[in-house]
Amino acid sequence: MIAIGGGSPIDAGKVAATLLANPDKNARDVCSLGFAPETAVPIVAVNLTHGTGTEVNRFAVVTIPENEFKPALAFECVYPAYSIDDPALMTKLPERQTVFVSVDAVNHVIEACTTKAASPYSIGLAKEVVRLVAKYLPAAKKNPSDLRARYFLLYASMIAGIAFDNGLLHLTHALEHPLSGVRPELAHGSGLGIIVPGIIREIYPAKGDVLADVLAPIVPGLKGAADEAELAAAGVRAWLTGVGVPENLRAEGFVAGDVGKLVDLAFTTPSLGVLLGLSPVEATRELVTRIYQTAI
Ligand SMILES: [Fe+2]
Structure with missing residues (x-):
């Protein structure tokens, strides 16, 4: 999973990485904490903002729009394997x-x-x-x-x-x-x-x-x-x-x-x-x- 963007795109990538490793589950299972994944495909985060910190930690924030929930998920398996933090990618923010x-x-x-x-x-x-x-x-x-x-x-x-x-x-x-x-x-x-x-x-x-x-x-x-x-x-x-x-x-x-x-x-x-x-x-x-x- 190569996730490119600020916090939300990388966090969506983290959740998708857990689904690729657990194909019998869906995003709602994971984001509503009905299922806590222990495996994910390897994640590479290409970070485009200087705020989130998601490129170095186990967190992912997602929104479940129908009930206006925005939980903070924490799974050991979504630590990125590699991350790119390049300030040259942020000069157009x-x-x-x-x-x-x-x-x-x-x-x-x-x-x-x-x-x-x-x-x-x-x-x-x-x-x-x-x-x-x-x-x-x-x-x-x-x-x-x-x-x-x-x-x-x-x-x-x-x-x-x-x-x-x-x-x-x-x-x-x-x-x-x-x-x-x-x-x-x-x-x-x-x-x-x-x-x-x-x-x-x-x-x-x-x-x-x-x-x-x-x-x-x-x-x-x-x-x-x-x-x-x-x-x-x-x-x-x-x-x-x-x-x-x-x-x-x-x-x-x-x-x-x-x-x-x-x-x-x-x-x-x-x-x-x-x-x-x-x-x-x-x-x-x-x-x-x-x-x-x-x-x-
Ligand atoms: Fe935050």
């Missing part, structure tokens, strides 16, 4: 995509360094990812052909993919997948960027020591004290709006009346419960509702 894919990479590590499965390894990678994106995203926006900037943004997304393969993910991805499940036209990175400040506000009191360190390149001066939660959230929001992320979900077409459905999807979409269970603070319906309401 439009500015919006340049921003949103790098915001995806940053979110991978903000989560990977604060889950219940976080480790010194995922935390160390997270620090480097935030540092590199903060430094090189403005350069890539200014000059899309800047190969050095594209190289380091691609390197950052790759090690972010490794970081969350180890440290896993929690609230931000679990709450974004319902957004782009309902509105497939919503860029994953845009949805993540809109909701992450509200999540930082909620988890900072539990993870202030790690977040103060990891976020330092974009929110300098944090000490890790619980009462900095608002400051940290505002600082991350300021950085995100500065690079071009919309300020709220209304800008992406959502209304307050959507919150109940989004909360339901966060708790019923296959696999997202695992992510919610990895949150450093208990992911209650009240918490999830509050995060969506804040984002709207």
Whole structure:
């Protein structure tokens, strides 16, 4: 299976690779977690964006349109055998995509360094990812052909993919997948960027020591004290709006009346419960509702 593209094409290729090795199953079996494949044909990923990290990990995200589910699948057998990460293939990414894919990479590590499965390894990678994106995203926006900037943004997304393969993910991805499940036209990175400040506000009191360190390149001066939660959230929001992320979900077409459905999807979409269970603070319906309401 040779998968060429950004996250979605490579992830579709990963699922197809499991079907080629398990011809009695279909995509719905795999994507609804009715069947967990243990074999796949060898995968070669030719990556065309600097956000996904899928070229180096076991994850695949797919949408099941009829029930608006967008689960995150994790199978050992879909690690690519070979991947090509070539920054020269990314110099034509439009500015919006340049921003949103790098915001995806940053979110991978903000989560990977604060889950219940976080480790010194995922935390160390997270620090480097935030540092590199903060430094090189403005350069890539200014000059899309800047190969050095594209190289380091691609390197950052790759090690972010490794970081969350180890440290896993929690609230931000679990709450974004319902957004782009309902509105497939919503860029994953845009949805993540809109909701992450509200999540930082909620988890900072539990993870202030790690977040103060990891976020330092974009929110300098944090000490890790619980009462900095608002400051940290505002600082991350300021950085995100500065690079071009919309300020709220209304800008992406959502209304307050959507919150109940989004909360339901966060708790019923296959696999997202695992992510919610990895949150450093208990992911209650009240918490999830509050995060969506804040984002709207
Ligand atoms: Fe992501």
